[in-house]
Amino acid sequence: AQKVTQAQTEISVVEKEDVTLDCVYETRDTTYYLFWYKQPPSGELVFLIRRNSFDEQNEISGRYSWNFQKSTSSFNFTITASQVVDSAVYFCASSTGANSKLTFGKGITLSVRP
Amino acid sequence: EAGVAQSPRYKIIEKRQSVAFWCNPISGHATLYWYQQILGQGPKLLIQFQNNGVVDDSQLPKDRFSAERLKGVDSTLKIQPAKLEDSAVYLCASSVTGTLYGYTFGSGTRLTVV
Numbered sequence: 001a002q003k004v005t006q007a008q009t010e011i012s013v014v015e016k017e018d019v020t021l022d023c024v025y026e027t028r029d030t031t032y033y034l035f036w037y038k039q040p041p042s043g044e045l046v047f048l049i050r051r052n053s054f055d056e057q058n059e060i061s062g063r064y065s066w067n068f069q070k071s072t073s074s075f076n077f078t079i080t081a082s083q084v085v086d087s088a089v090y091f092c093a094s095s096t097g098a099n100s101k102l103t104f105g106k107g108i109t110l111s112v113r114p
Numbered sequence: 115e116a117g118v119a120q121s122p123r124y125k126i127i128e129k130r131q132s133v134a135f136w137c138n139p140i141s142g143h144a145t146l147y148w149y150q151q152i153l154g155q156g157p158k159l160l161i162q163f164q165n166n167g168v169v170d171d172s173q174l175p176k177d178r179f180s181a182e183r184l185k186g187v188d189s190t191l192k193i194q195p196a197k198l199e200d201s202a203v204y205l206c207a208s209s210v211t212g213t214l215y216g217y218t219f220g221s222g223t224r225l226t227v228v
Contacts, residue, residue, distance in 0.1 A: 045207075
């Protein structure tokens with residue numbers, strides 16, 4: 001069974017600060033996929049990134065970057081120069097891909113203050 | 115491209131009443147999922163369909179929950195009778211043919227059982 005742990009529950013930062021959201025996963029599969037989703041107050045889940053287990057390259061997309069480390073089973077997400085619009089709940093999730101069910105962590109509530 | 119459509123957006127019912135939620139996936143997406151998201155937690159899969167067949171319903175409380183996808187397109191999730199602990203957001207998602215590509219969530223139905 002897969003498990004995703006997001007130990008941080010709430011983070012509050014001031015605008016323009018950098019912030020890192022932690023994600024630790026557990027799986028016995030050699031092939032798996034990791035995701036980050038954003039859930040703003042409106043409630044929909046917005047896809048941010050998908051990464052497969054064979055690709056450990058870090059990825060940067062604008063102010064967002066992801067650090068995937070198989071050695072520590074972590075897939076951390078950093079927002080650089082945070083903005084008020086980044087305020088949301090962020091979920092890390094995993095999937096084996098075999099049946100494509102997503103297993104989510106409990107989420108991290110990020111508040112960015114002006 | 116139209117997204118995953120869900121209705122209603124909100125629903126308040128009394129315990130022991132019944133309720134139904136509707137989902138229309140993205141056109142061409144053969145796989146459809148229903149997730150339950152209790153406040154403060156990550157979404158949890160209730161049931162997964164591939165076309166009109168059930169792939170995974172291991173976490174569906176079958177004594178009170180039912181779901182169907184008769185023509186392999188839209189789907190209905192029903193709760194009868196509802197309990198207080200069923201208060202949650204019910205999210206529908208769809209993806210291309212059981213893969214992780216185009217995995218898109220709807221805006222959800224927020225159910226409150228009083």
